[in-house]
Amino acid sequence: MLKLGVIGTGWISKQFVEAIQENGSWELTSVFSRSIEKAEKFGEELGLNIIGYRDLEQFFSSDDFDVVYIASPNSLHFEQSRQAILAGKHVIVEKPACSNPQEMKIIQQLLYKNNNVYYFEAARHFHEPNFLKVKDTVKQMNTIQGATLTYMKYSSKYDDFLAGKEPNVFSLDFSGGALQDLGVYLGYDAVSWFGLPEKVQYVATKLRNGIDGKGLALLSYPGYTVTLNIGKIANSYLKSEVYGLKETIVMDNAADLEEIRLIDGTSEQLLTQKAAANPMAAEVSDFTEILKNPTSLSSKQKMEDWLAVCVQVNHVLYELRVSAEIIFRADEQMREK
Numbered sequence: 001m002l003k004l005g006v007i008g009t010g011w012i013s014k015q016f017v018e019a020i021q022e023n024g025s026w027e028l029t030s031v032f033s034r035s036i037e038k039a040e041k042f043g044e045e046l047g048l049n050i051i052g053y054r055d056l057e058q059f060f061s062s063d064d065f066d067v068v069y070i071a072s073p074n075s076l077h078f079e080q081s082r083q084a085i086l087a088g089k090h091v092i093v094e095k096p097a098c099s100n101p102q103e104m105k106i107i108q109q110l111l112y113k114n115n116n117v118y119y120f121e122a123a124r125h126f127h128e129p130n131f132l133k134v135k136d137t138v139k140q141m142n143t144i145q146g147a148t149l150t151y152m153k154y155s156s157k158y159d160d161f162l163a164g165k166e167p168n169v170f171s172l173d174f175s176g177g178a179l180q181d182l183g184v185y186l187g188y189d190a191v192s193w194f195g196l197p198e199k200v201q202y203v204a205t206k207l208r209n210g211i212d213g214k215g216l217a218l219l220s221y222p223g224y225t226v227t228l229n230i231g232k233i234a235n236s237y238l239k240s241e242v243y244g245l246k247e248t249i250v251m252d253n254a255a256d257l258e259e260i261r262l263i264d265g266t267s268e269q270l271l272t273q274k275a276a277a278n279p280m281a282a283e284v285s286d287f288t289e290i291l292k293n294p295t296s297l298s299s300k301q302k303m304e305d306w307l308a309v310c311v312q313v314n315h316v317l318y319e320l321r322v323s324a325e326i327i328f329r330a331d332e333q334m335r336e337k
């Protein structure tokens with residue numbers, strides 16, 4: 001059995017634990033929270049006997065788990081991942097894994113030195129069969145003439161922001177904003193389907209504290225552009241599209257890929273496979289296969305391939321953010337080092 005420790009007791013941690021329970025190869029043993037009561041309640045609600053921690057050093061020096069799932073606010077991912085790697089724990093860190101390329105570089109250097117540790121960014125849709133189907137279909141297109149990808153969902157936390165509060169997801173201090181939170185999915189789409197863009201620009205709709213509530217990103221590729229339409233303060237019902245010559249891939253949503261069609265003039269083909277009920281099932285299945293075979297060359301190669309995409313997405317998001325003059329506290333902290 002793979003033994004898991006979790007950081008963060010929000011709904012996403014619960015969904016992740018439900019996915020590992022369905023998978024059947026895992027056991028949740030430990031939970032880190034700012035409050036022991038919360039950690040224990042998290043275990044109770046899932047019907048599990050866990051050990052609660054509120055001291056991060058003690059949590060990481062525990063022998064009770066081998067893999068940590070990090071679902072804390074974005075700005076904490078880097079330091080928590082750093083400590084996990086140094087403690088020899090495998091890391092599954094929620095997206096976005098790092099706030100900027102400087103943090104990413106330090107993680108890469110640590111992984112190089114601790115090459116028995118696995119590190120995954122939990123970019124859930126990247127592991128789904130429907131995502132891979134779009135990737136294969138794009139690869140088969142003789143001509144690519146661009147794409148428009150949309151992921152815009154009103155966040156319930158925006159109600160709090162409008163009421164004068166500053167939830168983590170709308171905070172520069174916690175590396176929040178639409179680009180980091182939802183744009184990361186579209187970043188994965190663009191980098192995986194089209195490669196690294198030559199040039200990027202982000203036109204952000206900024207909120208009172210300078211964070212991006214929504215925005216339009218333009219990614220320039222040789223001969224075409226990819227447009228990303230991102231937002232957390234409004235809802236969009238637009239479909240997403242990839243343009244070939246006469247054929248178009250049409251997706252119901254560029255991050256929650258449930259229905260994908262290839263339309264060529266008058267003919268239409270449904271490409272979708274039925275997605276798993278738990279949207280984290282596919283990534284859990286991929287991580288499990290690797291972590292159960294940690295010494296195999298193919299496991300190491302897969303992690304390297306995924307890490308390469310993670311690093312490129314981090315780079316693209318950072319360049320987009322810089323183009324819109326959005327500066328996180330995490331950027332300033334790196335400059336001070």
Ligand SMILES: NC(=O)c1ccc[n+]([C@@H]2O[C@H](COP(=O)([O-])OP(=O)(O)OC[C@H]3O[C@@H](n4cnc5c(N)ncnc54)[C@H](OP(=O)(O)O)[C@@H]3O)[C@@H](O)[C@H]2O)c1
Binds near residue numbers: 012033038169
């Ligand atoms: N893959 C997906 O589909 C998906 C969906 C949603 C979110 N996410 C990612 O999951 C992560 C967590 O998102 P979230 O919306 O759950 O974030 P959140 O509510 O702001 O924080 C998550 C957890 O971190 C702890 N926390 C909150 N504020 C903190 C602070 N100021 N200092 C230290 N710890 C704090 C809390 O746990 P304790 O109170 O127990 O300490 C909280 O439950 C983010 O990186 C987000 O991008 C992924």
